[in-house]
Amino acid sequence: MNSQVVTNPEDIARLYRELSLFPSLSRADVGPVVTSQYGGKYSNIYTEWSQRDLDRNENVNFCRQYIVFHDDKSVVYSGASGNCTEIKGELQSKDSPSGDMKAVVRECTIKGEDKQFLEIWSKNIKMKSINLTALKKHGKVYEDDQFGCLVWSHSETHLLYVAERKRPKAKSFFQSESPELSSIGDEEETVSSEEKETVKGEQFVFHEDWGEGLVGKSCPVLCVLDIEGDNVSVLEGVPDNISPGQAFWAPGDTGVVFVGWLHEPFRCGLKFCPNRSSSLYYVDLTGGKCEQLTSGTSAVSSPRLSPDQCRIVYLECAVFGPHMQCSRLCMFDWYTKKTSVVVDVVNRPGEDGFTGIYSSQLSRQCWSADSQRVIVSCPQRSRKDLLMVDTSTGSVTSLTSKSDVGCWCLLNIERDLMVVSCSSPNCPPRLRVGFLPPRDSQEELVWVTLEDSQMLPEIDWQILTFTPPPEQDNSQYPGLDFEALLIKPKEVKDGVKLPLIVTPHGGPHSVFVADWFLYSSVLCRMGFAVLMVNYRGSTGYGQDNILSLPGNVGTQDVKDVQFAVESVLKGDEFDMQKVAVSGGSHGGFLACHLIGQYPGFYKACVSRNPVTNLASMIGSTDIPDWCMVEAGFDYTTDCLPDPAVWEQMLNKSPIRYVTQVQTPVLLTLGEDDKRVPSKQGIEYYRALQAKKVPVRLLWYPGNNHSLSKVDAESDGFMNIALWIIQHLWK
Numbered sequence: 262m263n264s265q266v267v268t269n270p271e272d273i274a275r276l277y278r279e280l281s282l283f284p285s286l287s288r289a290d291v292g293p294v295v296t297s298q299y300g301g302k303y304s305n306i307y308t309e310w311s312q313r314d315l316d317r318n319e320n321v322n323f324c325r326q327y328i329v330f331h332d333d334k335s336v337v338y339s340g341a342s343g344n345c346t347e348i349k350g351e352l353q354s355k356d357s358p359s360g361d362m363k364a365v366v367r368e369c370t371i372k373g374e375d376k377q378f379l380e381i382w383s384k385n386i387k388m389k390s391i392n393l394t395a396l397k398k399h400g401k402v403y404e405d406d407q408f409g410c411l412v413w414s415h416s417e418t419h420l421l422y423v424a425e426r427k428r429p430k431a432k433s434f435f436q437s438e439s440p441e442l443s444s445i446g447d448e449e450e451t452v453s454s455e456e457k458e459t460v461k462g463e464q465f466v467f468h469e470d471w472g473e474g475l476v477g478k479s480c481p482v483l484c485v486l487d488i489e490g491d492n493v494s495v496l497e498g499v500p501d502n503i504s505p506g507q508a509f510w511a512p513g514d515t516g517v518v519f520v521g522w523l524h525e526p527f528r529c530g531l532k533f534c535p536n537r538s539s540s541l542y543y544v545d546l547t548g549g550k551c552e553q554l555t556s557g558t559s560a561v562s563s564p565r566l567s568p569d570q571c572r573i574v575y576l577e578c579a580v581f582g583p584h585m586q587c588s589r590l591c592m593f594d595w596y597t598k599k600t601s602v603v604v605d606v607v608n609r610p611g612e613d614g615f616t617g618i619y620s621s622q623l624s625r626q627c628w629s630a631d632s633q634r635v636i637v638s639c640p641q642r643s644r645k646d647l648l649m650v651d652t653s654t655g656s657v658t659s660l661t662s663k664s665d666v667g668c669w670c671l672l673n674i675e676r677d678l679m680v681v682s683c684s685s686p687n688c689p690p691r692l693r694v695g696f697l698p699p700r701d702s703q704e705e706l707v708w709v710t711l712e713d714s715q716m717l718p719e720i721d722w723q724i725l726t727f728t729p730p731p732e733q734d735n736s737q738y739p740g741l742d743f744e745a746l747l748i749k750p751k752e753v754k755d756g757v758k759l760p761l762i763v764t765p766h767g768g769p770h771s772v773f774v775a776d777w778f779l780y781s782s783v784l785c786r787m788g789f790a791v792l793m794v795n796y797r798g799s800t801g802y803g804q805d806n807i808l809s810l811p812g813n814v815g816t817q818d819v820k821d822v823q824f825a826v827e828s829v830l831k832g833d834e835f836d837m838q839k840v841a842v843s844g845g846s847h848g849g850f851l852a853c854h855l856i857g858q859y860p861g862f863y864k865a866c867v868s869r870n871p872v873t874n875l876a877s878m879i880g881s882t883d884i885p886d887w888c889m890v891e892a893g894f895d896y897t898t899d900c901l902p903d904p905a906v907w908e909q910m911l912n913k914s915p916i917r918y919v920t921q922v923q924t925p926v927l928l929t930l931g932e933d934d935k936r937v938p939s940k941q942g943i944e945y946y947r948a949l950q951a952k953k954v955p956v957r958l959l960w961y962p963g964n965n966h967s968l969s970k971v972d973a974e975s976d977g978f979m980n981i982a983l984w985i986i987q988h989l990w991k
């Protein structure tokens with residue numbers, strides 16, 4: 262059978278280098294409205310991008326600015342204002358609401374020591390540069406999306422940020438004492454206050470952190486810089502049993518509102534886990550009193566204050582249980598102190614097709630100017646759409662469902678001017694702006710492209726829907742269907758049957774939306790078709806879809822993927838002798854299950870940081886609750902190992918089928934993975950070696966669960982592509 266697949270390593274590397282150039286959009290801010298002397302209005306759009314630099318082996322961050330001329334309700338003219346500028350050393354930055362100043366948290370190394378500075382810029386002058394490290398008021402500033410923030414007070418006189426709590430200096434009981442008093446000349450120098458605070462025997466105390474992606478982040482504290490006074494204070498009044506983050510100034514700058522995550526009895530991994538017990542809190546700056554604003558019986562995130570400073574919307578979901586679920590959009594009324602549900606959990610999509618809200622984070626600003634509507638970008642089945650929620654009626658309207666673009670992400674909205682990133686499997690991210698039409702207006706939403714990207718004509722994509730056969734229906738949650746994204750070369754030579762790479766996503770409660778995927782795009786350009794399966798249990802299809810999987814992992818999810826593959830193979834487009842499977846994390850779990858449960862069906866397998874044995878994972882992962890929940894058990898923090906539970910976990914794990922495996926396996930592991938420890942992959946590796954199954958293991962130092970550093974991602978791709986080629990055409 263002739264084939265049209267690119268197999269030469271240099272040609273593959275060239276394709277990867279070409280497609281890896283496309284940058285992704287990470288942030289956009291809308292500047293203040295400037296009115297010219299002739300009455301024309303314009304706003305500056307500040308954007309930040311990230312691009313892989315294969316030669317420097319790092320992701321390069323850069324900014325680009327645009328100018329948008331408008332009349333407050335439509336764009337009149339727009340264009341870039343200047344070229345790109347690389348951003349180095351900036352942990353965080355934020356313009357003040359008036360645009361008159363900019364705050365920057367900068368990290369730099371001075372005489373071999375890492376230091377952090379808080380800078381205030383105004384026009385063309387760096388007005389202040391406060392050495393936070395020297396102040397010794399706190400540890401490192403948090404720059405992450407989970408806890409971090411950098412927020413100007415409404416008065417533009419204070420800055421709010423999150424940092425690690427200061428830890429007293431520790432020393433050995435046997436360290437030689439520095440003299441209590443040392444005399445230099447006539448003066449006596451008293452021991453520094455830091456010396457006084459030094460504690461002995463604390464050097465090796467274990468400080469648990471918040472796990473994968475948050476390593477070293479253990480005890481966050483809220484910090485306030487008084488710009489005039491140049492002094493930093495750590496906010497008091499935060500309860501000792503919670504870790505604060507995602508903070509912002511309360512109406513009138515009377516205090517600070519924040520999310521507090523319970524960290525007792527111990528911390529579990531927080532990344533990808535918005536189901537951790539958490540509440541909204543308010544600390545008032547005068548008395549330091551802390552007030553809990555929400556129940557404490559749920560998990561909350563992404564609180565966002567309305568422009569009129571009267572209400573706060575936030576996301577809420579159940580504690581424990583599936584790690585990503587359908588969220589509620591809730592609202593806290595600042596003056597009545599009452600909470601309400603604006604959009605509830607959707608168990609099954611209704612006639613309107615709205616499947617619920619699936620997001621662990623709202624965009625930094627999401628309110629309409631009239632403080633009546635909120636814009637949420639979230640998965641809706643295999644697409645990601647912009648949803649407009651009317652907070653008074655709870656109605657949800659999609660702003661993009663009719664679009665042929667598969668993925669829309671709201672980056673920011675200011676005075677109804679929305680800034681979005683939009684992309685598809687054949688189109689890298691583009692930057693667009695558009696004004697949100699007034700409430701109840703029939704006006705059409707007009708998008709203007711500020712930065713276009715090239716559509717790749719060689720790539721075709723579609724969304725396929727599958728209904729499981731009756732014998733695979735879930736009796737507790739009957740009648741659920743599922744989907745898959747099929748990405749394939751647009752042109753296929755006569756008589757050529759395409760080789761197929763099957764890719765189930767991880768999570769398992771996540772979803773492939775019709776976005777730009779570098780790996781799938783390069784594989785498609787090489788001549789492969791890629792089937793990205795959103796099996797039952799995926800987010801974006803209703804809460805019942807999610808709840809149908811826990812307890813059925815290793816069977817329902819495996820059968821769904823196999824059903825989708827066998828369904829597409831019924832056509833004559835694909836070569837059923839050339840089918841490979843590839844997945845990461847829970848996706849790697851599924852890849853290993855598929856080659857064990859369907860021996861010989863897949864000619865090559867790639868498994869990235871795979872879950873291979875739930876029973877051995879539970880003692881070493883940062884998400885032990887995940888192992889219990891997905892195996893079908895309720896989790897409590899005081900649960901202890903139980904042979905019956907471990908037996909169930911083992912029975913649901915791919916290691917159980919390893920004796921049936923014939924398919925050659927490529928394993929790629931991140932040395933620093935806290936989520937799925939690398940020992941999971943090594944356990945499976947050894948089992949395959951013992952069975953003399955062809956297996957190759959790639960080990961990536963300095964990489965964690967995401968395997969997303971430039972070296973692991975690029976080397977990983979080349980090895981994956983060559984492994985599949987080697988074993989599909991042997």
Ligand SMILES: CC(=O)N[C@@H](C)C(=O)N[C@@H](C)C(=O)N[C@@H](C)C(=O)O
Nearest residue numbers: 533584585767768770771845846847
């Ligand atoms: C939805 C989700 O990601 N769940 C988390 C608890 C999680 O990290 N699960 C991992 C086992 C996993 O499969 N993660 C996916 C998202 C990955 O590719 O990292």
